[in-house]
Amino acid sequence: MTNSSTASVSTESNKSLWVAFAIMTAIFAIAPIWVYPVFLMKVMCFALFACAFNLLLGFGGLLSFGHAMFLGLAGYTSAHAAKVWGWNPELAVIFGTFSSMVLAYVVGSLAIRRQGIYFAMITLALAQMIFFFSLQAPFTGGEDGIQAVPRGQLFGLVDLADNTNMYVFVLAIFLAAFLFIWRVIHSPFGQILKAIREHQDRATSLGYDTDKYKLLAFVISGALAGTAGAVKALVFQLASLTDVHWSMSGEVVLMTLVGGMGTLFGPVAGAAVIVSMQNYLAELGAWVTIVQGVIFVICVLAFRRGIIGEIANLIKKPL
């Protein structure tokens, strides 16, 4: 998918990125004073999910319509590790990330062979299989999900049942993962990925094994989506079917679209908007779906750059 961001590698244009990063960190650090911390943690988890997805879509040009499988599977595996095996939270999160990484490798190897619509359809189909697997498998608890997941003691020392401690934990993971994605995008690997997105055949003619690059991007994206899912399961102490359902895959596309595909901060903004909307419109029930649909339509027709994309276009600097 093409986008009109003008990201370059020069250090001068990086200034805008650093400023934006500082603003974002400040917001997340201070906001819990006024805003319900659990809500903010939810925003961060989905922001990470969307950033991971954007790595694949915005920078890799690959639309995966089944990304929920990584979010959800990691949620189940980390919940299981924390509850049934009694692992510490940091180990549970790592385990969740790892399981999604493995899944991403398998799915990616199958899906990468095809492009465009076919790629999206394969990811959708495989995600549906994961959904039905989650529905049937005994360890996932079917409709009940895995409930009463203990948050545990971080490194055996810090009790994460305390919302403040948990918040710091989530914030740290979010920022670290975000910086990692930033690094990936602004590395030679990221450049080649963008080249493949723009014109795959030309990249091949330059001697790059495009399949390997796409697969690696897919795996990184899936793994980080898994991190988001694992952390989310610990925050809410619940892993459920909602996280593997295809509507969740649709939501992350929406977040990325609204925020701005192909921008670094777009997904974060998009996640904040969509999660807030869901939260504050919750009493209106089905209106949330309608509003999401309207946003989708408007974004596709008239607002393809997304929030951050428009801002970036305005100030003529990459974001």
Add this chain to the structure above:
Amino acid sequence: MKRKLLSIAAAAACALGGAAQAQVTDGVIKIGVMNDMSGLYADIAGPGSVVAARMAVEDFQKTSKAGLKVEIVSADHQNKPDIGSNIARTWFDVDKVDAIVDVPTSSVALAINQVVREKNKVFLNSGAATSDLTGKACSPNTVHWTYDTYMLANGTGTAIAKTGGDTWYFLTADYAFGHALERDTEAAVVKAGGRTVGKVRTPFPTQDFSSFLLQAQASKAKIIALANAGGDTVNSIKQAAEFGITKGGQNLAGMLMFINDVHAMGLNTAQGLIFTESFYWDLNDQTRAWSRRFAAAHGGKMPSMVQAGVYSSILHYLRAVEAAKTDTGTKVVDQMKASPTDDPLFGKGSIRADGRKIHPVYLVEVKKPAESKGPWDYHKVRATIPADQAFRPLAESECPLVKK
């Protein structure tokens, strides 16, 4: 030893609490009615439960001398545990809600049960069925009102098995409730001398039961038990008629049915169905009077036992808060357990150590169209099961709160 330490700590906390002990936190009792407002169970609970809740608050304030301020809030959990537990958390952390009531859909109820226990609030469940709420998952903060899978199985299952229905095939909704209902019914059937010849899990919810019903038909079981509820039950019954299953000599047993289901199906389809429930609007003068009041506020629709349960549980809860002079979770529930209940809807009953509210239960049969005098006149009572026999005996309970 541990018990002594706990009581010393409690006493110290109370002493530190000081004046706060004599009144409720932040001066308001907030009750949250959480259920399915727009989906499968919207008719049996839904906005009707909110109506019932408001009636309970009204009636409490009429006779109460405590001058308590009571507020009702409500939310839709859409039958999803993650949405439900999210709402519960926000309600407790941000909105200072003190008690959550209703919550049909067993998977959500179990999730709320957890959160309530963590935050030491009160959970008065009127809508969910799983007997695990007073079994494995029992909690000192939870009271399970109205009904549960054991009561249904014991009532309907035993009654049918004893009158010739000795081979059973189960159509089970594939979630906590369905599994619990199937388990408890099978146990009751076996105890009454029957046996299970097959079972099939149906995705929850399902529109088309044709292939499952065919399997039931092929099994030649005398009784096809529908371990499901709401729209699933209505669909299964309608489609069973379509496929000539009932004509072919097999009988359907709706293990969980509500008057709203009968209303949706019409007496033509529903006549003859036998099931168990703990409240029927036309039982006696008191239930009639209350139900008419309810119907006037709810578009002419008669209350289901779930909505009646919301009324009763809130009334008893508020009385307990007044008596215990506190709204701390476990303390109020202890008070509720200490005083027997007597209300116009469920008659005389009490709450046991495991949180199970017991009351008499009725085996009803759906009238033939000719026997009914008008809309909502659907049930005739075949038998009454006394309170102490209707629910799982404490001796068989898996609840750790029960001292054996």
Add this chain to the structure above:
Amino acid sequence: MEIFGIPSQALFGQLLIGLINGSFYALLSLGLAVIFGLLNIINFTHGAQYMLGAFVAYLGLTKFGMNYWLALLVTPLLVGATGVLIERTMLKQLYKLDHLYGLLLTFGLALIIQGLFRNEYGSSGMPYPVPEVFRGGFNLGFMFLPKYRAWVIVASLVVCLATWYVIERTKLGAYLRAATENPSLVQAFGINVPRMITLTYGFGVGLAALAGVMAAPIYQVNPTMGADLIIVVFAVVVIGGMGSIMGAIVTGFGLGLIEGLTKVFYPEASATVIFVIMTIVLLIKPAGLFGTQK
């Protein structure tokens, strides 16, 4: 008599049920295949348009007394008209962009339509009566087949084959297929290609609505009826070959049968078998069983 350990009665019964489900898969994937074949757009709104068809029939009956037969005629036209509107106002603008934007637009539209109906009607089903003439059934020995369900199989077969015939064997169909290959050349011949595209989309949508009307008496009419079905239909279209009409029909019925079989031998897998097949087909023959690589 037993086949592979299952009584033949149960087997044939399940196969017949499978065929009925397959009729809906075929009808819906036909519409999708027609739309994708010509417009290269994955019409995610298809499930919502199927639901619209069922609702229009339901509302037509309850508010205007429109009977089933009238509904079969009127509903596809009405809903097809909304499809024309969508194409004219929104889809048209996306043709010059990446095809995935079309997918996202139709996904958004599906959310809107479904949300509006869910808001109004909740998510439990509305009853729609089986038309008088189809009440009752045939006793086939191994099962009792309701007349209405037999009608569904026959009707969808007829519609599917008629559509296939028009597209593959008539002049109109030839224009359609030519316009897919090379729109500018066909336009140069004086054929109004944009109008053909608009009408084709409308036709595909109308097919979805028709399926909805036929589904109303069997499945409860409810706002979410298309949502999970659409993903299965996608899989059918992909397996059959994205632009192939015959592929969609054959795969639709075929999948219904396979699903029926799976329900007998290994019911837990009945929901996933379609996706497994789709993945295998995509790996071996990405254009689908009947499709040709574009």
